[in-house]
Amino acid sequence: MKRKEDIDLIFQPNMVRIERILPQMTDHRLFQLKFVDEDVARSFSHAPGQFVEVTVLGVGEAPISISSPPTRPGIIEICIRKAGSVTSALFELQKGDLIALRGPFGRGFPMDLLKGQDLLLVAGGLGMAPLRSLLQAILDDRASFGDLVLMYGARNPDDILFKYELLGLMNRTDIKYLLSVDVDEEGIWRQYIGVVTGLFERVELNPETTFCGLCGPPIMYRFVVQELLKRNIPTERIFVSLERMMQCGVGKCGHCAIGEYYCCTDGPVFKYSEINHIKEAI
Ligand SMILES: Cc1cc2nc3c(=O)[nH]c(=O)nc-3n(C[C@H](O)[C@H](O)[C@H](O)COP(=O)(O)OP(=O)(O)OC[C@H]3O[C@@H](n4cnc5c(N)ncnc54)[C@H](O)[C@@H]3O)c2cc1C
Ligand code: FES
Structure with missing residues (x-):
């Protein structure tokens, strides 16, 4: 069973500063982010394919994949398509503004x-x-x-x-x-x-x-x-x-169920052999 402190930690966001915003094609931007707390920055690591929950303060939270590799620590890159409330609010922000991240979550590429x-x-x-x-x-x-x-x-x-x-x-x-x-x-x-x-x-x-x-x-x-x-x-x-509608991002709310799996904790990266029996998987 998970300890209460571990459960608290997965819901604990960390502040990141927007270091650079690089425009991509229409309605897409690449954000370069740096943790405010240097200890958090040093201990952060991820596998390609994992995602973070991104919070724009006062607006809400959305799951977003990490676009940068673990081989280049220090800066985390996320690529955003303007879709709804959180992603549109991100487009209003400037270099130097703060947002919050939880994660990294899920299973990435092995x-x-x-x-x-x-x-x-x-x-x-x-x-x-x-x-x-x-x-x-x-x-x-x-x-x-x-x-x-x-x-x-x-x-x-x-x-x-x-x-x-x-x-x-x-x-x-x-x-x-x-x-x-x-x-x-x-x-x-x-x-x-x-x-x-x-x-x-x-x-x-x-x-x-x-x-x-x-x-x-x-x-x-x-x-x-x-x-x-x-x-x-x-x-x-x-x-x-795989991409599914998510809320908690950590296997607690059931929003991202695919057959017997939760996309947020068992995925988002799956072997095809694990999901080819689930009709609605792809
Ligand atoms: C694991 C994962 C990784 C993701 N990575 C990225 C990424 O790298 N970059 C990026 O721009 N987006 C990514 N997304 C999609 C992003 O999380 C959604 O577009 C999210 O809804 C944006 O939040 P919002 O508040 O701006 O939009 P909302 O106001 O929540 O919704 C906007 C519209 O998108 C629909 N929607 C919400 N979630 C999804 C979904 N998962 N699939 C299809 N439609 C959806 C809603 O029904 C609504 O119509 C990812 C999603 C998941 C699950
Ligand atoms: S998003 Fe809550 S269980 Fe997956």
Whole structure:
């Protein structure tokens, strides 16, 4: 049984200062945050795929993935899409303002298991925000992993998150970065046009050595998983990050139930083999 002090701690927010706000595409911003308390800053650590509960004082709280990797401590980055009350209030804040964080919470990607393996990362839309944490953690310790492929699908060329940062990957020889857009109304796109699954024709995957990490909308999971299964990737080598409405973020309120799991504590990252029997999971 958890001690009362442990339970109190999971509901205990810590203040962070906004160090920088980096605009992304329309209605998306990257916030760089620093803990006010240096002891908290030193002891904070997370796994890629975990999330924090972000509080804007006087407005409310929302679960948000950590976009920065554990390999770059000191600053925590979160990428926000303006959706409702909390995220809109974040857009009103400036450099130097204070917000509060609880966490990190949930189960992230199993970094120890991924070491030494070939990796395929597939992101769709805002899914690039949590997947960036995993991508940067791998790039920061590149020698510990095998072949690396990143597939990223955006709606159109203006909707690519971390556009210029990711462009830098095109010149690297230790990662294959494949980018697709669903539509290109202006006729400016020189890479793949179509849904992200169309990129599978451009890669060879070894089912015995490849692990896959997927972050995106449920419809993307359905089609990407089909492609992976066609290539004999075992279901326990496919990791998906699920998103559910959350309140407490710590397994107490039941809001985020998926079958026998709570997304906030058993996920948000699940092996596909753990959830493929649950119809409403994706
Ligand atoms: C584990 C996890 C990680 C997340 N990471 C990010 C992130 O990195 N960046 C980001 O911008 N957002 C992220 N979200 C989504 C974010 O938490 C919701 O958009 C949240 O509702 C925003 O709070 P709000 O007060 O601004 O909006 P609200 O006023 O709560 O709601 C705005 C609208 O979004 C709907 N909504 C609320 N939660 C969800 C949800 N989980 N899925 C679909 N629709 C929802 C509401 O019904 C409402 O229509 C994440 C959610 C989860 C569960
Ligand atoms: S959000 Fe409360 S149990 Fe998951």
